[in-house]
Structure formats: structure tokens, C-alpha cells
């Protein structure tokens with residue numbers, strides 16, 4: 001058996017699940033400490049090892065440390081966030097406005113992960129029917145980075161309350177390059193033990209048992225072993 005085929009040890013398996021369960025979206029707990037270049041390189045390498053349709057690797061990574069650029073992005077956020085607040089009224093509006101939804105200036109580095117929709121030429125294997133698969137692939141790069149960051153003790157916050165055209169213009173992206181994820185990265189004072197939106201009473205995690213169906217949408221799950229493993233009551 002070659003080395004990369006050896007089974008995961010119990011500790012390795014637990015480490016992976018720990019990163020999955022303890023990963024958080026961070027916006028309030030950033031510390032200003034810089035991320036060493038070798039650590040950032042590991043995160044980018046993890047992202048670059050994500051699966052991608054036809055091995056398209058449509059991502060680029062724009063590492064943003066300029067305060068001027070970040071301030072421009074924050075201005076875009078503030079404008080969009082004012083509009084977003086208008087979706088809510090009364091108590092919900094007040095609660096929305098109390099939420100902190102970005103850490104653009106507090107984090108030491110911002111990272112925009114983009115998707116080059118033309119990479120790989122006019123036809124990419126596996127992308128003939130579902131053209132959005134390049135975007136899906138780039139999301140997986142984001143998740144790889146997010147999990148690796150957690151294992152490195154680094155928090156990541158995804159900021160999507162942004163006008164994409166203005167963001168693309170600020171970052172001088174070519175026309176075919178889509179700014180898929182704007183991320184804030186940095187060491188943190190703590191990782192919360194639950195999503196911040198849940199801690200602040202905005203929305204809670206749904207029970208998994210309500211989301212697992214059998215064979216067709218909303219059909220009850222008949223697989224007794226899976227039901228037992230998921231602890232779904234009879």
C-alpha cells in the first residue's frame with residue numbers, strides 16, 4: 001500500500017471532523033496579528049486542491065492588504081447593507097442593524113476568490129449541461145480554505161453584502177472573472193461554539209432529521225439503520 005492510501009488514523013479522522021464542526025464564520029473576533037506568509041501559503045494551497053469541473057481550476061486569489069482597497073470595499077458594503085436592512089421591519093429591523101456582518105478593516109488580510117468563467121477554453125469536460133459548475137467548483141475552494149484556516153487557528157468571514165459590479169470594478173477584474181467570495185482572514189480572540197447568527201437569536205440550526213428524505217422530496221425515510229444512526233424517532 002502506498003503511503004497516500006493508508007487509512008486515516010482515529011486522531012486524523014477526529015481532526016477533520018473537529019475542523020468541520022468548529023469552523024465558524026468570523027466577523028467580531030478578529031485580532032490584528034499578521035498571518036505569516038507560510039501559513040497563508042498553506043491555506044491557498046488547500047484551496048487550490050479543491051475539486052473542480054473538468055479539472056478547470058477556475059479560481060484566482062486576490063490577496064488584499066491595502067487599507068485603501070479595503071476601505072472602498074467597506075463603502076460598498078455599507079451602501080448594500082443599508083438596502084438589506086430595508087427587507088426587515090420592526091423588531092427584526094432593529095435586530096438586523098445590531099448584527100456585525102463584516103470584519104473588512106479589523107482583519108489583517110482580505111482575500112477575494114474569483115471564478116474565471118472562460119478558463120479552459122470554450123468547452124470544459126463536465127460543464128456542457130450545467131454551466132454553473134465552475135461557480136460550484138470555486139465554492140469548494142472556499143470551503144477547503146475555510147476548513148484549513150480553522151485547523152490553523154485562523155478565522156474566516158465571508159462578506160456577500162456587496163454589489164458585485166462595484167467590487168469587480170474596485171478589484172479591476174477582467175470581464176469574464178466573477179468575484180465569487182470576498183473573505184476576511186485573521187487570528188481570533190475566540191471561535192464561538194455556535195454560529196454567531198444563532199447566538200444572536202437570528203436563526204437556529206435546523207434539525208437534520210427534518211432534512212433527510214427517502215427516495216423523493218418530503219417522503220419519510222424508510223431506511224431503519226440510517227434512521228437509528230441519525231436518531232430519528234419512530
Ligand SMILES: Cc1cc2c(cc1C)N(C[C@H](O)[C@H](O)[C@H](O)COP(=O)(O)O)c1[nH]c(=O)[nH]c(=O)c1N2
Pocket residue numbers: 023024025026027100101102157158159160161194195196197198
Ligand atoms: C455564501 C455565503 C455568504 C455569506 C455567508 C456564508 C456563505 C456560505 N456568511 C456567513 C454565514 O452567516 C454563516 O456561515 C452562517 O451563519 C453559519 O455560521 P457558521 O459559518 O457555521 O459560523 C456571511 N456572514 C456575514 O456576516 N456577512 C455576510 O455577508 C455573509 N455572507
